[in-house]
Amino acid sequence: MKQFSGFPARMRFTPVPNLFFSSLLPQINDIAELKTTLHIFRTIYAKKGYPRCVSYRELLADKSLVLSLKDKEDQLEATLTTALEMAINRGTILHLAVVIDGKLEDIYFINTESDRRTVAKIENGELTDTGLVAVSHPRADFTDGELPNIFTRYGQNVGMLTPMIAEELREAEKLYPEAWIRDAIRKAVSLNKRNWRYIDRILERWSTEGRSDGTYRRDFKKTEPDKYSKQKYGHMVKR
Numbered sequence: 001m002k003q004f005s006g007f008p009a010r011m012r013f014t015p016v017p018n019l020f021f022s023s024l025l026p027q028i029n030d031i032a033e034l035k036t037t038l039h040i041f042r043t044i045y046a047k048k049g050y051p052r053c054v055s056y057r058e059l060l061a062d063k064s065l066v067l068s069l070k071d072k073e074d075q076l077e078a079t080l081t082t083a084l085e086m087a088i089n090r091g092t093i094l095h096l097a098v099v100i101d102g103k104l105e106d107i108y109f110i111n112t113e114s115d116r117r118t119v120a121k122i123e124n125g126e127l128t129d130t131g132l133v134a135v136s137h138p139r140a141d142f143t144d145g146e147l148p149n150i151f152t153r154y155g156q157n158v159g160m161l162t163p164m165i166a167e168e169l170r171e172a173e174k175l176y177p178e179a180w181i182r183d184a185i186r187k188a189v190s191l192n193k194r195n196w197r198y199i200d201r202i203l204e205r206w207s208t209e210g211r212s213d214g215t216y217r218r219d220f221k222k223t224e225p226d227k228y229s230k231q232k233y234g235h236m237v238k239r
Contacts (some may be wrong), residue, residue, distance in 0.1 A: 014042045023025060024092055032069060036083040037092055039065040044110055051118045051130065055085075055123065056106040056162060063145075077164045077171045084108065094119050097155050104151065106160055107132070150181045158194045165196055176203050180211075 016038075020076040023139055028034050039062060043054045059065060059080060087093045094109040096119055109115040121127045123134045135152065150169055172181055186204040188194065 009083060014038075014045055016041055020092075027090065030083065030086055032079050032083040033086040033090075035068045036065065036080060037087050039068075040087075040093055040108055041110065051106045051109070051115070051122070051127070051132070053109045053115075055100075055108075056080075056160075057152065059084075059108075060163075081160055081162050081164075095160070096122060097135050097161065098122065099135055100131055103163060104135065104155075104166070106162070142210070151176060153182060153185055154196075157189050158196070158199070167198055168200070172200070172203060176207065180206060 020175045021039075025034075028037070036059070039059065040054055043058065043062065044052050047054075060077065060177050065080075066076065069076060084093070084095070088108075091111055094111050094115060096107050097107070098105055098107055109119060118127070122130075125134070135155070150173070151161060151166060152167060154165065159165075169181070180203060181199075184199045184206070187202055188199045191198075193199075
């Protein structure tokens, strides 16, 4: 490892609250969470305008952050997502799912009093002139009559809707009826298994073994016989 040559005479600084060192740092044991948190401080404090926040895509495109997480490069998105969730659960940062230019995006704020007010205003629709439209709501009640789409349902009840998870959901839509995906999410949540891998296993099992309600794979395959065999899990569907 090449030794660091030292700090120059003139350089920029990133402000970090003293409470971070006294209250939060002693609790943080995960190095990815620590690195991600510090990068969020740096990125947000370097921004101008209002509101000041950082998006998931910005973090994923941050070469310095990616380099600092390089030991887990093959699992970069999973590592970053886990680090963000840990920081959110710790209360260091605030998370909000919004629609920007018609696209779903996760954005993050530092958990300050002013940013808490900003997040509340976005959630209440008071800052639509900024182009941020909140889609993050309290966790949905599965008994509600209205059925949100699977992307909204996943974000409200399972976890962060990252680009990687969104792609998995799009693939699942090609393979299974939407009602199956909604029901699989419901089942996973009821068992406190809030992750896509578990939901995907439920769907795979239903497609091969059938469902307890009497609906089997062959029942929906008849309507679109070629739809499932040509997709990602086509090898699972026998014609």
